[in-house]
Amino acid sequence: MKIEMICTGEEVLSGQIVDTNAAWVANTLMESGYELSRKTTVGDRLEDLVQAFRESAARAELVIVNGGLGPTSDDLSAEAAAQALGEPLVMFEQWRAAMEQMFAARGRTMTSSNLKQAMLPTSAVVVDNPVGTACGFRVKLGDAWLFFTPGVPHELFRMVKEQLLPFLVDLDPNSGGSVTVHKLLTLGQAESAMANDIDEIVMACPDGVSIGYRASMPHIEVKLFHRARVDETQWQAYLAEVRRVLGDSLVGENQKSMGEILHSLLVDCGQTLALAESCTGGMVADQLVTQAGSSAYLLGSLVTYSNSAKQSQCGVRADTLAKHGAVSLETVAEMAAGARRALGSDYGVSVSGIAGPDGGTEEKPVGTVCFCVCSDRGRWSQALAFGSGGNRSRTLIRKLSTAVALDMLRRHLLGLDPVADYPFLTRIEARRG
Amino acid sequence: MKIEMICTGEEVLSGQIVDTNAAWVANTLMESGYELSRKTTVGDRLEDLVQAFRESAARAELVIVNGGLGPTSDDLSAEAAAQALGEPLVMFEQWRAAMEQMFAARGRTMTSSNLKQAMLPTSAVVVDNPVGTACGFRVKLGDAWLFFTPGVPHELFRMVKEQLLPFLVDLDPNSGGSVTVHKLLTLGQAESAMANDIDEIVMACPDGVSIGYRASMPHIEVKLFHRARVDETQWQAYLAEVRRVLGDSLVGENQKSMGEILHSLLVDCGQTLALAESCTGGMVADQLVTQAGSSAYLLGSLVTYSNSAKQSQCGVRADTLAKHGAVSLETVAEMAAGARRALGSDYGVSVSGIAGPDGGTEEKPVGTVCFCVCSDRGRWSQALAFGSGGNRSRTLIRKLSTAVALDMLRRHLLGLDPVADYPFLTRIEARRG
Missing domain, CATH: 3.40.980.10 (MoaB/Mog-like domain)
Known part of the structure; x- marks a missing residue:
């Protein structure tokens, strides 16, 4: 029609x-x-x-x-x-x-x-x-x-x-009506629609399945339109193949946002969360507070934008800041542990980075962001290099940082290694403990 | 053409x-x-x-x-x-x-x-x-x-x-080219484009001026397209009339957002700010951190989503929470003062409210939000009723709350009464000191 x-x-x-x-x-x-x-x-x-x-x-x-x-x-x-x-x-x-x-x-x-x-x-x-x-x-x-x-x-x-x-x-009783959509939320895929991974998915696509995608930075959502006449076994095999190709960049299926994903996981596990944010400036908390009922697990977020606030609110040591700087694995580790201690939560997550356009150095250019997630089960930190320039704006760097922070927690809650291999994001360093 | x-x-x-x-x-x-x-x-x-x-x-x-x-x-x-x-x-x-x-x-x-x-x-x-x-x-x-x-x-x-x-x-050398745009950012105007205030502006519009508006909730931006042939005296008189009609709902001219407006004011005055947020959940901080260079004035935001965090981070007294509740003029006053004291800032701003869809009571229905701004010059608190239902979603209530919190600070920085009369927002109560 x-x-x-x-x-x-x-x-x-x-x-x-x-x-x-x-x-x-x-x-x-x-x-x-x-x-x-x-x-x-x-x-x-x-x-x-x-x-x-x-x-x-x-x-x-x-x-x-x-x-x-x-x-x-x-x-x-x-x-x-x-x-x-x-x-x-x-x-x-x-x-x-x-x-x-x-x-x-x-x-x-x-x-x-x-x-x-x-x-x-x-x-x-x-x-x-x-x-x-x-x-x-x-x-x-x-x-x-x-x-x-x-x-x-x-x-x-x-x-x-x-x-x-x-x-x-x-x-027209014969048109439409018989399509279901399976949505795959990805993180750390290339911003270009023509990313190799997505091309590979398109090429393997069986009859009766068509593909769309929606870029909603920092995510790309891959949508598989699946008609009733597709064989279920073939569909499941294709889905498994898509999951394999997407690898760590696949962060959710049929869920809209990292906030929604984390909300379900945290509500289900009945445990609590404290955040310590610097460059994200409240964006991580906002993603969760957007969900009605987030008070069940979110105790609070310490948006410690200044060094003095990192010290007074999260208990980051002056010595750590002086020796390693505010954007370092050492500082984010103390931020996450400090927020968790201060608010008395089960989980602690922290972010500190250089969102730009100024503030970069040769050693730590704009786009360098450090993350930490901690709980009774351990502590994982990493530094990523998001780059800058082009369309890697201050806002995009902050959105990417928010998504990665939430994804580290997601992976930890699911028992996966919090340090993931995202296809198009560069890791500088990772540390356990 | x-x-x-x-x-x-x-x-x-x-x-x-x-x-x-x-x-x-x-x-x-x-x-x-x-x-x-x-x-x-x-x-x-x-x-x-x-x-x-x-x-x-x-x-x-x-x-x-x-x-x-x-x-x-x-x-x-x-x-x-x-x-x-x-x-x-x-x-x-x-x-x-x-x-x-x-x-x-x-x-x-x-x-x-x-x-x-x-x-x-x-x-x-x-x-x-x-x-x-x-x-x-x-x-x-x-x-x-x-x-x-x-x-x-x-x-x-x-x-x-x-x-x-x-x-x-x-x-076509005679077409276009000669238009300038004057943009007026409003807060607390009705969501309908046909609000009386805007109608009044349209009717008073002199020849050579045309009007557009853009709804970007919680704001409506009124745009005056002003052709070169409009007499300057007439234009200024019209502009004065528009300002009069918009009253307290006019929050900025030729500026994009509350964040941008506050950023300029705070950079100019060289003073510092601490936030304490509950229902806004980091959104107020985010509006400021979006601006490059916000570290010049923003020390941090204590997103104290739980009552225990309000006590441990902002020093809100257990007695205050028990007697008046988390959404009260008393609690926001202690939150603002507490954040200011904890982070050592010149200004303190706080928000606590019921964003819904659940959590409302008969006395304090969904959409009830309390605010406080404080500094050496005093302390002002107010409670507004944003209502709920229809398109007053959780997100809109949180965005309105963020905008009002920033506007109270804006007015205080400009020496105006922080408690404004917004045409379409209902005030429940206001208190000085």
Whole structure:
């Protein structure tokens, strides 16, 4: 089935907001086995909308239109649809009543501007919006269905899942529907999509499996789209091969982030964590606190950005700082142990590094970062060289540092060696104890 | 001048990457006085590209094409341009030599796949790419110029600034070029774009000034596009009116973030800061550490997520926690004072709140957050009710908390009352001392 999408709105066209709705819709379609063939973005001019509707309807069988269903004067999607169809706009009493009920339930009176939201082309079929005043609708223009959806993200998401996807199955029972997605979160893969490892995975790919990836630095997520007709044994063998190729860079499967992964592990083991952060400046803690319920294990993070704070909060010795510097295996070891002692936790994790762009030396250039994880079972430290320049910005170095710190803890919790061999990250030194 | 943009690539079309290039280009054009009239996104199919090039060229005077200039088999922009033009692809020796030099300078040998990047339609005019192997080029298709740009963001950005914008001025010396943008960062404005305050600003807008806004929660950035022909006195009067209307919600002008604003203020005053964070979990520190050079003033942040950490690290009294709870004016006051004392800083800032979705009570529902800022000059605390549900997620509550904490410090540094009246945020209580 040929599907196009039309995104409306000056803010999207002019780049004042990044169009995450379109990415979400495309992604959701793909995960359900459908593909977009084109996406058009137009502003709030009536003639541009009418032209775009007609052009897309001439090419595709289904056109998903997003936005322009609100109560204000620049919301023109219904009017443009009526013009494209050559039909008048009429009041849909069914939706008017639904809106009145919605307002009453919130103890408010409906304003006259909302009445506009019940004015649809004569031939429209209303598509329910249980969470907002903008109803969706669909109309047939030539051979194509135009399916109108609201611009407010959570209203759109719900309408796509509850109304659009079932409608697609009705339209063509043989298309889509049979795809599952297996997501592999990687760390320390090359930033280029054409990394050899990923190429190798693509080449070994059996029939019925297709591959996508999403770069979300410092991670690359590899997505395997797996159709029902793929043989289960062959699928498992392929998955094993993918795991082998990715090696230590594979940090999670079907989980969104390091924060989510660590959250599950820590909740499950019932033990507690203390952090000591320097260059990451609170980012490691933030990844965990983002998860609701993180208070079950996270006692705190000592963001000791200055040397004096490293001494007073983590008990790093003045002598260690003087002799080895703030970015050293010795300092991170004392930071992790100190945070663990100060907060009384089972696990301690620390990071200290040079995020740049200044502060590098010949011996320790920008991008040098030291890590330590410790527990009753021992202490592991390492120094990595992330490099700098190009797109290795201060932010990327800090994000990489956060991910590696969390991955060392992940590996330790799973009984693996906390010091991993990431394919595209350079290790300077590692130390146990 | 009518300008369209065509974005190419399956990853963009399928939502595997969000199209930030297009937003950046549209934004940059707008700030230079040009407007996009349409944006089309197509995948890596040759016939789709050819069709899109022809359609856009029939409607617009300039078509900016992004992506598809790389060395791999799915990079088809040059080939599609040649087909749309009815011309062969020929080797451009000038670019081939430039690429060879680039590889030599990096001590590498050029691979044969890169040769493809010097194959352009006969009538192409090469557009230099000083930072990559994908040269840009432009061709005339009918009455329109197609201007091809690379997909790698930093290569694109440089080509747009150094080559595309001057070309636009050449094309039409009277268009664009004369716009300056004045950006107003707001906090505590309603999330709806149709907030009364912003409507009021739009209505008072003089000729030659246009308005855009960008929601980047928890902030809304209001952008005033100001053409050279606007009278300076009138402009200043308008600006004063805008400032009056925005009131306390105006937190910065022509600055990107609270972190950047505080960074400048703290670097300028030469004084130091200690933080104590609970629900923000390191986010306040992170906003500052993101700025290079933040070590000049940030001594550290005590992310005391547990009650025991609040006691051991910030010296909050057990009695205070028992009597008033972790989310109270009393606790945040002791946290701020304690962090300031422990790290020996000039300023102390603290946050403690209920980010949800669980942990709320009838007395202190989810979204209740307490703040304190202190220094030699005194101590100010307040409790705000951010609410929850709808789009007031855990993340938004934490981001709002971070912004308010930084804004209290900003106001204190500027000699204003740290307790501000934000138009759309509810204050429960405030206390001085």
